[in-house]
Amino acid sequence: MDLPIILDARSGRLAVQVTVSLRDAIRQQRLAVGARLPSTRALATDLGVSRGVIVEAYEQLTAEGYLETRRGSGTRVACKSSTESVSRRRKVAPNVGGGWEPDRAIPFRYDFRFSTPDLSTFPRGRWLWAIRHALATVAHADLGYINPCGVLALREEITSYLRRVNAAVCDVEEVAIVAGVAQSFVVALRLLSRRGCKRLAVEDPSGYRSRGLLENCAYSLIGVPVDEEGIRVDMLDRTDADVVLVTPAHQFPTGVVLSPRRRAELVQWARRRNTFILEDNYDAEFRYDREPVGCIQGLAPDRVFLAGSVSKSLAPALRLGWLVVPKGPYSDECCAERSFLDLGSPVLDQYALAHLLATGTYDRHLRAVRRRYRARRDALVGALQQYLPSWRIHGIAAGLHLYVELPEGTDARDIADRAAHASIGLEPIDSMRLAHPSPPGLVLGYARLSEEELSTAIKSLARHVAKTK
Ligand SMILES: Cc1ncc(COP(=O)(O)O)c(C=O)c1O
Structure with a gap:
């Protein structure tokens, strides 16, 4: 069998290269359902790599559901593997109004409706490795109720990541681990509503899926138009909003970056009104033309709540994110809000993510x-x-x-x-x-x-x- 695999020995991670080539071939139906793959030994000899490389690739694709192995009949392309057959069998789930997305129901052959990541890239093998490491090293005491703002090891890793990649100005005390950006909004808005805020300015247009969540925090929403420089701060100034939510790194949906001039104006607005900016660091990891721009939080750490998550970089299902709060009483208030909500995020997952960050795997x-x-x-x-x-x-x-x-x-x-x-x-x-x-x-x-x-x-x-x- 002539398999469509081209390896580049210089870029390393041969198993990943084999996995990606095979996965693409199966998804594009260049390898048909039921097709039998060569034995690991034969393919390894063919490609001039060690057998372990092929074993790892086959295991990864089996775990993802693309391949199946049966005793006596070798490794075959699994019947649920082709994109088309998967989508044909999927039932159309009802659109869950308040949620971010209607489940994984995809009735279309080519679905452009969501800006979700390619979930087939989730590094299952690496995650398993990191979870194993977490299980092997976690202290007994950490399996109890820990600080609701998260595991210290992860907060330290996130702090240095945000400083290094997003030019954030923060110390570990100001960084809380949360269940995604969605929960950052809830925590920050509840905290601010105790200080009297109740009118939230949002970019117009903006992601409508978060609207229900924001309104559920008892805020009224005020739309402020966006142009090619981002949110119109002059028009924000004409509203009676007492807090603003922005996506400055890559505005959703228009795709513009908040210009330096508007960033400065926004900070001035927050200082003048003695209020805060809620910064959703949306898409900051995915800049293709240059390094990511620094976040607004780095310009005004006393005026910004900065939210981010691994929903785009790894998978939304992990429900892992972070919230950086301004210095002062906000860290304690944030921990209190988090404990009122749900007492914290899953500890083993936090350790696993910390391990991925610490080892450079992330x-x-x-x-x-x-x-x-x-x-x-x-x-x-x-x-x-x-x-x-x-x-x-x-x-x-x-x-x-x-x-x-x-x-x-x-x-x-x-x-x-x-x-x-x-x-x-x-x-x-x-x-x-x-x-x-x-x-x-x-x-x-x-x-x-x-x-x-x-x-x-x-x-x-x-x-x-x-x-x-
Ligand atoms: C504007 C915006 N921000 C953030 C997110 C990510 O949310 P979370 O981190 O809660 O998964 C989304 C998800 O679709 C989004 O549309």
């Missing part, structure tokens, strides 16, 4: 996925320019989504409805607006589609759009 994983997503973004941009040149691409080369503005007068909802007939899932920007109108547009989450799939999908979309004219 950074290596990020570098690998960043390369993958960059290639996908380039493929999407290329396909849009080729097949739909009148669609205007917005935003910087970053993140896991792209925002496209449609020609004036286009009905984005109609395009989405028609695309659905070609099994292409699209998300119009309308649902993300609060009050301020903006041109018709679509938000394209591309992380879960291969370069080939992206190109095929956009070509097919262009055919359907042309038919609608």
Whole structure:
């Protein structure tokens, strides 16, 4: 059997390279369901690598459900492995209104609706290794109720990571481990509501899935328009908002970065009003054109609550994130809020993440996925320019989504409805607006589609759009 595996001995991690090549071949159905793979010994000889490399790759793909091994019949491509057969068998789950996403139900062949990461890149082997390490080293005492703000080892690792990568200014006392950015919002907003805040300014447009969560914290939301420099601070100033939530690293959904001028204005606004900025460090890890820009928290550590998580870099299911609070009484108040909520995050997972960070494994994983997503973004941009040149691409080369503005007068909802007939899932920007109108547009989450799939999908979309004219 001629397997589509090309190895680059210089870039190391041969098992990962074999895994990725095989996984892509299976997902793109170049390897059919039921196809029998060569024995580990035969493939190792063929590729000139040690047998252990192939064993590790086969084990990883078996754990992910792409391969199955039966005594006597060797290793075969599992029947649930092809993307198509998986999606065909999935039931369409109801859209859970208040949640971030409607479960994993994907009725479309090409689904651009969510900016979720490619979950097949989750480093299962490394996570297992880190969990094993956590189990082997955790003290008995740490298996009890620990500090609700998190395990010290992880807080230390996150502190140095944020200082190193995001130019944050923080000490370990100000860093709390939380269940994702979502819980950061809840903790920070509850803490601020005890200090009298109740009107929250949010970017318009912004991610509508968080809206229910924010309102549930008893805040009224005020939409403030976003232009190519980010949130309009002059218009924020005209509102009676007493706290603001922003995504300055990569605005969701327009994809712009908050300009240096606006960052300074926003900090001045917070100082003048004697209030706070809630900074969602959304997509900060995924900048493809340059190093990530420093966070606003680094400019004004006394005025900013900084939130981040591993939902994009590893997987949302881990529910692991961090909240950096301003110096002062806020650390204690944050711990109190967290203990009122749920007494803290799972301890073993926190130790496992700390181990990935301490050993450099997390950074290596990020570098690998960043390369993958960059290639996908380039493929999407290329396909849009080729097949739909009148669609205007917005935003910087970053993140896991792209925002496209449609020609004036286009009905984005109609395009989405028609695309659905070609099994292409699209998300119009309308649902993300609060009050301020903006041109018709679509938000394209591309992380879960291969370069080939992206190109095929956009070509097919262009055919359907042309038919609608
Ligand atoms: C704007 C925004 N911020 C943050 C997140 C990540 O949330 P969490 O860390 O709670 O998974 C999401 C998830 O979709 C999002 O849309």
